[in-house]
Amino acid sequence: MLCRIRPLIALVAFLFVVPAFAQDDDPLPSWNDGATKQAIIDFVxxxxxxxxxxxxxxKDRIATFDNDGTLWLEQPMYVQLAFALDRVKELAPEHPEWKKTQPFKAALEGDMKALAASGEKGVAELVMATHAGMTPAEFQTIVGDWLATAKDKRFERGYTGLVYQPMLELLAYLRQRGFTTYIVSGGGIEFVRNFSQAVYGIPPAQVVGSSIKTKYEVVDGVPTVMRLAEMNFIDDKDGKPIGITEHIGQRPIAAFGNSDGDYQMLDWTTAGDGPRLGLIVHHTDAEREYAYDRDSSVGxxxxxxxxxxxxxxxVVDMKNDWKEIFPPKE
Incomplete structure (x- = not known):
């Protein structure tokens, strides 16, 4: 009798345990089942x-990811712009002329309309004034200190907590399958390098981004690299394939973005020989995040x-393809 019961127990255990393991083995648990998720898994x-x-x-499994709007939020403004605005306020006592000079006057008064009217040139002025005149290590410290305390007003969370949980899972899944993952961002390369390892598991050497010029000099007998108030390279639009070529040295087989600024990266990546994957995160969830596309000045x-x-x-439909947007609060 006991011999007959044992197979039955084993069968019951199998029926209950296998689904549990199947669920645990899901590489993308925050993605809803459907064509989008399946297409990613099939490609990988x-x-x-x-x-x-x-x-x-x-060695050929290279995947590149945009950062703003692809790995973390970019509304209502780019995180690095929020950093620059806070830096303007912090440095204002040393620059009384800023109270009467645009775009600094707009930044100090919180006049986003006037700041937007200054265009890319105005934003570049803010970045140059707040990001230069120091070593990369000093800049990293300033960025790290700011990220440790700055919070998004709507979500009342630090910015590194406003990364996309589904994309964190995708990064981990790709690496588990032998991919090397890179960030290719229009944001500043040193800014992103500050948190790329801790937040995304991507080491600083695997970050490609916009940069300002630097200069080697010896200060008090110590060899030093100084950040200058002059743009060196803009890693956006057609700059992205160029940045990838110069930093990585080969065409990726997968590229992930969310805006027209990523168009050339996706176009160049998917034009290569063999299997290719291009993916766009479409922000369609106004309730859990933001809904925007054609008319947005950001992303x-x-x-x-x-x-x-x-x-x-x-094209990822954020509202319908993602079960969760952000990681749970700690």
């Missing part, structure tokens, strides 16, 4: 499984949204 599987006809060795998504179907790029 076919390039990483040795028996696949599309198998690629790990504008227009041409890339129109061209995505013809180019075979996956």
């Amino acid at each position: 599987t076919k390039v990483s499984e040795p028996e696949s006809g599309d198998y690629l060795p790990p 504008r998504l227009d041409k890339a949204l129109d061209d995505a179907p013809g180019k075979g790029w996956i």
